[in-house]
Structure formats: structure tokens, C-alpha cells
Amino acid sequence: xxxxxxxxTKAWVxxxxxxxxxxxxxxxHLAQPAxxxxxxxxxxxxxxxxxxxxxxxxxxxxSSRFWTNVFDxxxxxxxxxxxxLFAFAKGG
Amino acid sequence: xxxxxxxxxxxxxxxxxxxELMMWVLIVSEILVxxxxxxxxxAVRITDPARFAADQAVLNQVAGALNTLVLVTSGYCxxxxxxxxxxxxxxxxxxxxxxxxxxxxxxxxxxxxxxxAKFSEGIGxxxxxxxxxxxxxTGFHAAHVVAGIVILLLVxxxxxxxxxxxxxxxxxxxxxxxxxxxxxxxxx
Numbered sequence: 459x460x461x462x463x464x465x466x467t468k469a470w471v472x473x474x475x476x477x478x479x480x481x482x483x484x485x486x487h488l489a490q491p492a493x494x495x496x497x498x499x500x501x502x503x504x505x506x507x508x509x510x511x512x513x514x515x516x517x518x519x520x521s522s523r524f525w526t527n528v529f530d531x532x533x534x535x536x537x538x539x540x541x542x543l544f545a546f547a548k549g550g
Numbered sequence: 551x552x553x554x555x556x557x558x559x560x561x562x563x564x565x566x567x568x569x570e571l572m573m574w575v576l577i578v579s580e581i582l583v584x585x586x587x588x589x590x591x592x593a594v595r596i597t598d599p600a601r602f603a604a605d606q607a608v609l610n611q612v613a614g615a616l617n618t619l620v621l622v623t624s625g626y627c628x629x630x631x632x633x634x635x636x637x638x639x640x641x642x643x644x645x646x647x648x649x650x651x652x653x654x655x656x657x658x659x660x661x662x663x664x665x666x667a668k669f670s671e672g673i674g675x676x677x678x679x680x681x682x683x684x685x686x687x688t689g690f691h692a693a694h695v696v697a698g699i700v701i702l703l704l705v706x707x708x709x710x711x712x713x714x715x716x717x718x719x720x721x722x723x724x725x726x727x728x729x730x731x732x733x734x735x736x737x738x
Contacts, residue, residue, distance in 0.1 A: 501732045
């Protein structure tokens with residue numbers, strides 16, 4: 459039980475930390491388009507990391523390697539699509 | 551987390567999913583709906599990125615970031631509620647459920663203030679494509695938060711399996727928000 463508490467608490471601390479990272483990125487105003495693209499990619503990566511933590515630790519998917527991989531793939535595809543659309547708006 | 555059958559009896563990968571299969575069906579369908587809507591938002595953004603950026607600048611990022619902290623913490627409380635139920639400590643589980651619901655209510659209050667601020671400035675669902683998406687997506691999400699609070703309160707004191715299923719819905723609400731917030735509020 460204590461081990462489960464620790465794992466859950468660690469997940470929460472990581473989520474909060476990732477949230478602060480996102481907030482820090484959001485507060486930075488970048489003039490160069492290339493830097494804005496990079497910042498956008500980082501924001502999406504942070505979102506993906508948070509989503510993985512919730513799926514794995516809160517929802518308990520970490521107990522299944524197969525489903526972790528499936529959701530990782532779906533998440534990755536979604537984030538790549540999101541970044542592609544975001545980048546196209548910048549460059550288009 | 552409870553699995554439906556023991557490791558020795560698992561006959562398919564579906565059995566590896568923790569909790570109820572039908573809740574996972576619901577979770578996946580909700581994620582697909584929100585995911586498609588968020589991608590549609592980004593696609594429409596391509597038609598007028600300058601206007602989208604100008605509208606996004608009006609959003610209260612601090613409120614959004616605060617709501618992220620609120621929701622992930624409420625998810626933690628809900629997960630602890632399940633643990634306490636599995637350990638047979640129903641009274642403690644109830645307290646964690648109330649904490650999760652309380653934080654969910656805080657989320658709705660903050661969201662309510664955000665909406666009120668927009669309406670006060672004359673901004674509504676028809677102001678622009680950005681705000682059409684903003685109000686529809688965040689409003690739909692807020693409706694799920696309301697449903698999640700009701701569900702949690704209804705299953706308070708139930709057995710571990712029921713608690714786990716209800717809490718899984720709450721984690722889905724959390725999951726959607728951590729993807730929604732960066733795309734609507736932050737990406738620019």
C-alpha cells in the first residue's frame with residue numbers, strides 16, 4: 459500500500475512539475491518563427507508526457523505492456539498530427 | 551487497480567485492461583471525439599492564424615494553468631479514494647472522493663469566471679471561429695466535469711470495482727484537459 463501511495467504521489471509531483479514547465483513555456487514570448495515552432499513542439503511533448511502519466515499511473519495502464527504501447531502509439535499520432543497542423547499554419 | 555481475471559486465466563489482451571472494459575470503450579470514444587475536435591481547431595486555425603493568435607491572447611492562461619493543477623490534483627485524490635476502498639477503509643475513501651469533487655467544483659468555478667469575463671467583454675460563441683471552438687470544446691469538457699462529480703458522489707462508499715470504474719471516468723476528464731489546455735491556450 460505504501461509503495462502504491464509513493465507511485466501515485468510521484469506521478470502527481472511529476473504532473474505538477476510538467477504543468478509548471480508548460481506554464482513557463484507559455485510565458486516566454488519568442489520573436490523568431492523557428493523558436494516558436496520549437497516551443498510548440500515542446501508544449502506538445504509536455505502534453506504527451508502528462509497524458510502518459512495519467513494513462514499509466516492514474517488509470518493503471520502500466521500493468522499492461524500491450525495497452526501502454528497501443529495508447530502510446532495513438533497519443534504519438536495525435537501529437538504529430540497536431541504539430542503538423544500547428545507548423546503548417548506558421549509556414550503556410 | 552483490479553483486473554477482471556487473474557494473470558493465469560487471461561485469455562486475451564482485453565483482459566489486461568484494468569477495470570471495466572465498457573468504461574475503456576467510453577474513455578476511448580471520448581478521447582477520439584475530443585481529439586478530432588482539437589485537430590479540427592488546429593486545421594481551421596490555418597485559415598487565419600493571425601486572428602486565432604489575437605483571440606488566443608485574450609484567454610486567461612493563468613486560469614487555465616491553475617485549472618490544470620486543480621484537475622491533476624483531483625485525479626490524485628480520486629486515485630487515492632480507490633486505493634482506500636481496496637484497503638477496506640471506506641471512511642477515508644469518502645474523504646478522498648469529497649476532495650476530488652471539491653477540486654472539480656473549484657475547476658468549474660474558475661471556468662465560470664473565465665466565461666463571465668469573456669461575456670463581459672462582449673465575447674461569445676459567435677464572435678469568431680476561435681471562440682466558437684473555445685466555448686464548444688471547453689464547455690463540452692466542463693459538462694464532463696459536472697457528470698464526473700455527480701458520478702463520484704453517487705458511487706461514494708461503493709465497492710472497489712464500482713469505485714475504480716467511476717474514477718476511470720474522472721481520469722479521462724483529466725486526460726482530455728491536459729491535451730486541450732496546451733492546444734487551445736498555449737500553442738501560438
